[in-house]
Amino acid sequence: MPESAGVPLIEMRGISKAYQTGGVPLWALRQVDFEVPRGDFVAIMGASGSGKSTLMNLLGCLDRPTSGRYRLAGRDVYRTDSNGLATIRNRYIGFVFHTLNLLARTSAVENVELPLVYAGVRARTRHQLAVEALQRVGLGARLQHHPSQLSGGQQQRVAIARALVMRPPLLLADEPTGNLDSRTSLEVMALFQELGRQGVTVVLVTHEPDIAAFARRIVVMRDGAIRSDLPNVSKDAAAMQAEGQLVEPR
Amino acid sequence: MSFNQTLLIAIRALLLNKLRSFLTGLGIIIGVAAVVAMVAVGEGAKDQMKSVFSSLGTNLLILLPGASSAGGMRGGFGTQPTITWSDLDAIRQQVPTARYVAAVLRTGAQVVGDQENWGTTVYGTSPDYFGIRDWKTTLGALFVDSDVRSGTKVADIGQTVSDQLFGPGANPIGKTIRIRNIPFTVIGLLAPKGQSPMGQDYDDCVYVPQTSFAEKIQGGLRQFVSGITEVSADSSQDTAKCEGQIEALLRERHHLRSGQADDFSIRNLTEMENASQQGMQTLSLLLSSIAAVSLLVGGIGIMNIMLVSVTERTREIGLRMAIGAKPLHIMAQFLVEAVTLSVIGGLIGIGLGSTIAWRLAATFGWHVSLRPDVMAVAMVFAAIVGVAFGLYPARKASRLNPIEALRYE
Ligand SMILES: Nc1ncnc2c1ncn2[C@@H]1O[C@H](COP(=O)(O)OP(=O)(O)OP(=O)(O)O)[C@@H](O)[C@H]1O
Ligand SMILES: [Mg+2]
Numbered sequence: 185m186p187e188s189a190g191v192p193l194i195e196m197r198g199i200s201k202a203y204q205t206g207g208v209p210l211w212a213l214r215q216v217d218f219e220v221p222r223g224d225f226v227a228i229m230g231a232s233g234s235g236k237s238t239l240m241n242l243l244g245c246l247d248r249p250t251s252g253r254y255r256l257a258g259r260d261v262y263r264t265d266s267n268g269l270a271t272i273r274n275r276y277i278g279f280v281f282h283t284l285n286l287l288a289r290t291s292a293v294e295n296v297e298l299p300l301v302y303a304g305v306r307a308r309t310r311h312q313l314a315v316e317a318l319q320r321v322g323l324g325a326r327l328q329h330h331p332s333q334l335s336g337g338q339q340q341r342v343a344i345a346r347a348l349v350m351r352p353p354l355l356l357a358d359e360p361t362g363n364l365d366s367r368t369s370l371e372v373m374a375l376f377q378e379l380g381r382q383g384v385t386v387v388l389v390t391h392e393p394d395i396a397a398f399a400r401r402i403v404v405m406r407d408g409a410i411r412s413d414l415p416n417v418s419k420d421a422a423a424m425q426a427e428g429q430l431v432e433p434r
Numbered sequence: 435m436s437f438n439q440t441l442l443i444a445i446r447a448l449l450l451n452k453l454r455s456f457l458t459g460l461g462i463i464i465g466v467a468a469v470v471a472m473v474a475v476g477e478g479a480k481d482q483m484k485s486v487f488s489s490l491g492t493n494l495l496i497l498l499p500g501a502s503s504a505g506g507m508r509g510g511f512g513t514q515p516t517i518t519w520s521d522l523d524a525i526r527q528q529v530p531t532a533r534y535v536a537a538v539l540r541t542g543a544q545v546v547g548d549q550e551n552w553g554t555t556v557y558g559t560s561p562d563y564f565g566i567r568d569w570k571t572t573l574g575a576l577f578v579d580s581d582v583r584s585g586t587k588v589a590d591i592g593q594t595v596s597d598q599l600f601g602p603g604a605n606p607i608g609k610t611i612r613i614r615n616i617p618f619t620v621i622g623l624l625a626p627k628g629q630s631p632m633g634q635d636y637d638d639c640v641y642v643p644q645t646s647f648a649e650k651i652q653g654g655l656r657q658f659v660s661g662i663t664e665v666s667a668d669s670s671q672d673t674a675k676c677e678g679q680i681e682a683l684l685r686e687r688h689h690l691r692s693g694q695a696d697d698f699s700i701r702n703l704t705e706m707e708n709a710s711q712q713g714m715q716t717l718s719l720l721l722s723s724i725a726a727v728s729l730l731v732g733g734i735g736i737m738n739i740m741l742v743s744v745t746e747r748t749r750e751i752g753l754r755m756a757i758g759a760k761p762l763h764i765m766a767q768f769l770v771e772a773v774t775l776s777v778i779g780g781l782i783g784i785g786l787g788s789t790i791a792w793r794l795a796a797t798f799g800w801h802v803s804l805r806p807d808v809m810a811v812a813m814v815f816a817a818i819v820g821v822a823f824g825l826y827p828a829r830k831a832s833r834l835n836p837i838e839a840l841r842y843e
Contacts (some may be wrong), residue, residue: 274758
């Protein structure tokens with residue numbers, strides 16, 4: 185993306201979001217300014233109801249704010265119509281949301297193929313890319329399984345494969361390890377860190393400090409505003425995995 | 435995103451709910467099947483009627499002796515002889531639009547050949563009759579006017595009679611047949627006409643000159659024509675005119691005063707045919723409106739189920755939108771689903787309708803005629819119904835907000 189070598193990937197200015205419930209506006213976000221340079225790995229933390237998911241939905245171009253500006257890769261997001269937003273979601277963003285699960289009664293490969301379908305990729309290439317993405321998350325042997333035939337962790341990995349298959353510059357994850365055991369969580373974090381090394385920008389929401397520890401930057405939210413935004417000396421998930429294998433008997 | 439891909443998604447969605455899809459398509463299936471079957475039966479009846487009328491001869495008037503009035507306690511047509519042979523001559527000479535005039539006398543009789551005998555119908559008529567029917571011989575010749583004038587004992591026989599009396603394939607020309615013990619010489623074998631749509635064998639007949647018939651078979655030459663008279667007008671436009679002229683002429687000849695009823699009646703087959711065609715037309719109009727209503731009901735069924743389906747799959751729609759489906763993609767997906775449903779319903783309907791028509795034909799011996807153009811129109815209508823009633827649910831789906839759709843419980 186040469187258009188924006190010096191520009192941050194994400195640039196939000198004065199973003200506010202109000203939900204109308206029973207006539208009274210509920211401000212889920214209040215004048216948030218948020219910037220993420222390319223290749224960063226940010227963890228967003230905060231109490232329940234502090235506005236993390238609302239912010240993620242806006243970052244993912246799934247929703248429009250009440251006010252504020254958002255530039256993604258130098259493009260003014262809210263200038264485009266719903267078709268434009270769909271294209272941005274398809275090309276620039278990979279989602280791993282717990283609310284964004286898989287299509288039921290549809291095989292893992294076909295689920296992973298979906299973004300490629302809407303990008304207009306030909307069937308053969310599509311299948312090949314989807315299989316590669318599933319192999320990357322360690323599900324090469326579960327291609328034809330339907331979601332109901334996969335464990336929660338496996339389903340989450342299919343969702344990650346789907347988020348990665350278009351090779352988007354931005355990966356958004358809202359509590360991606362919520363349903364996973366600690367070992368699988370470690371695997372997922374190692375995968376995210378690996379993507380970060382490859383230049384993918386990762387923003388994830390988590391309640392667990394252990395998970396946030398893998399990020400290079402930790403943002404804490406409260407009452408719809410950013411309370412703190414600090415760099416973090418990240419732990420190396422891959423190294424921990426290697427150690428874990430040494431420690432773990434057999 | 436290609437059309438094939440959209441179609442694939444639609445078919446999958448329909449297959450996930452097979453029973454529901456089938457029930458939804460049932461309205462269309464029944465509508466189309468009804469159109470196809472009813473039109474097939476209707477057209478078959480029309481064809482059959484047409485062939486009945488055309489087998490009788492073109493531009494035909496039938497002149498019957500006896501009163502035409504239905505009032506009082508009169509006998510049916512033809513019970514009292516009122517038309518004389520000289521009436522027929524007068525029609526021949528004074529009605530210019532009457533091209534052929536032929537008395538048709540008939541009786542059932544046992545006909546004896548060399549060894550065999552066979553019960554058949556014997557007709558006494560004039561050569562004009564063969565003109566009306568456009569009938570030729572395969573062997574020999576038809577009798578001519580001079581045979582009628584001099585009352586020769588010659589006969590033209592049908593293929594069935596020839597086969598029965600002389601064996602299949604035999605040449606009957608020159609053989610003698612006895613009708614009521616009177617010997618007639620066979621001079622012609624009539625070209626086979628096959629069966630009438632009602633199953634009557636046109637070839638089971640013997641034709642002799644009307645004079646010989648009246649004299650030898652009926653017994654005694656009489657003044658009156660004891661049978662019907664067929665008149666063929668020059669053209670179908672002329673039939674009404676010809677009818678009027680004959681009526682005026684006969685009233686004059688029978689000295690009927692104005693106010694007095696005719697002592698004969700004339701049936702105009704062209705008008706009867708037109709009337710029956712018109713009846714058919716009305717019937718098909720009625721059937722078409724029934725079909726239109728059932729297609730409409732089918733369309734409402736499709737709309738209903740598509741709305742349910744959009745609601746049920748709100749989360750799926752949100753998911754597809756989140757990973758890059760444009761509103762148009764979502765719209766296409768649901769629209770194609772609705773149209774697929776109605777088109778498949780239409781195809782099943784065509785199959786079902788044809789089967790029903792075919793079964794009716796086999797069971798009741800009805801004539802049915804399957805009409806590809808009607809099937810095509812029914813299909814187009816089914817597709818239009820799919821589009822018309824799928825549009826609203828599809829639009830509704832495409833206008834969902836992704837986040838609200840994803841949150842939908
Ligand atoms: N669709 C909505 N309509 C009304 N209010 C909403 C809606 N979505 C979120 N909210 C409110 O906005 C606030 C922020 O919600 P949000 O989902 O962003 O919180 P969160 O930080 O993600 O919480 P959690 O950690 O529990 O997921 C909450 O008070 C919530 O009740
Ligand atoms: Mg949340």
